[in-house]
Amino acid sequence: DAGVIQxxxxxVTEMGQEVTLRCKLISGHNSLFWYRQTMMRGLELLIYxxxxxxIDDSGMPEDRFSAKMPNASFSxxxxxxxxxxxxxxxxxxxxxxxxxxxxxxxxxxxxxxxL
Amino acid sequence: DQQVKQNSxxxxxxxxxxxxxxxxxxxxxxxxxxxxxxxxxxxPTFLISISSIKDKNEDGRFTxxxxxxxxxxxxxxxxxxxxxxxxxxxxxxxxxxYQLxxxxxxxxxxxx
Numbered sequence: 001d002a003g004v005i006q007x008x009x010x011x012v013t014e015m016g017q018e019v020t021l022r023c024k025l026i027s028g029h030n031s032l033f034w035y036r037q038t039m040m041r042g043l044e045l046l047i048y049x050x051x052x053x054x055i056d057d058s059g060m061p062e063d064r065f066s067a068k069m070p071n072a073s074f075s076x077x078x079x080x081x082x083x084x085x086x087x088x089x090x091x092x093x094x095x096x097x098x099x100x101x102x103x104x105x106x107x108x109x110x111x112x113x114x115l
Numbered sequence: 116d117q118q119v120k121q122n123s124x125x126x127x128x129x130x131x132x133x134x135x136x137x138x139x140x141x142x143x144x145x146x147x148x149x150x151x152x153x154x155x156x157x158x159p160t161f162l163i164s165i166s167s168i169k170d171k172n173e174d175g176r177f178t179x180x181x182x183x184x185x186x187x188x189x190x191x192x193x194x195x196x197x198x199x200x201x202x203x204x205x206x207x208x209x210x211x212x213y214q215l216x217x218x219x220x221x222x223x224x225x226x227x
Binding site: 009035040056103106 | 149157158219
């Protein structure tokens with residue numbers, strides 16, 4: 001298995017533009033997590049899906065952020081409009097049904113820079 | 116308010132010596148703790164974990180110690196090797212499969 005796959009690896013955009021980050025889960029996994037990493041705050045959970053359903057979105061910063069799981073293996077995180085303070089590394093991670101956190105696997109991340 | 120704190124943003128250790136990374140938590144409901152390791156341009160990967168029923172867990176060169184009364188855990192790496200240079204995240208959860216709360220990470224640099 002190729003692991004969790006994120007795209008793009010790097011994204012540079014201008015303030016006000018829409019940004020879409022993509023994530024492909026490991027086959028058979030049904031829990032999906034979007035995280036944001038910054039120097040100041042470390043890893044912050046943005047949203048958690050289980051079986052395609054958003055379970056906890058309390059970490060989504062504001063209405064400019066939205067996330068979807070159109071099918072069991074794929075998710076998108078959209079920022080519209082983007083702002084410079086959104087610059088960070090965004091990770092998605094997945095694990096199987098009832099799996100312990102030792103089995104949480106991360107993608108390589110998307111480095112987002114908003115100018 | 117950060118529930119999991121890693122107060123040292125970075126740590127530099129001589130190759131062959133012991134590396135000690137520290138982590139404090141505030142929520143007494145946490146009973147499962149993990150360390151993840153992250154190399155540049157990669158996602159975090161699981162390193163070692165400990166349940167609150169134990170005070171020590173060892174895996175090769177890596178040992179995690181848990182002091183529940185002090186709400187403190189530490190990761191010991193002995194001996195430290197150049198490949199250990201990475202960012203180390205401490206994370207905690209209320210159960211082994213519940214959502215993780217993460218620390219900000221400590222960047223470990225192993226000097227040759």
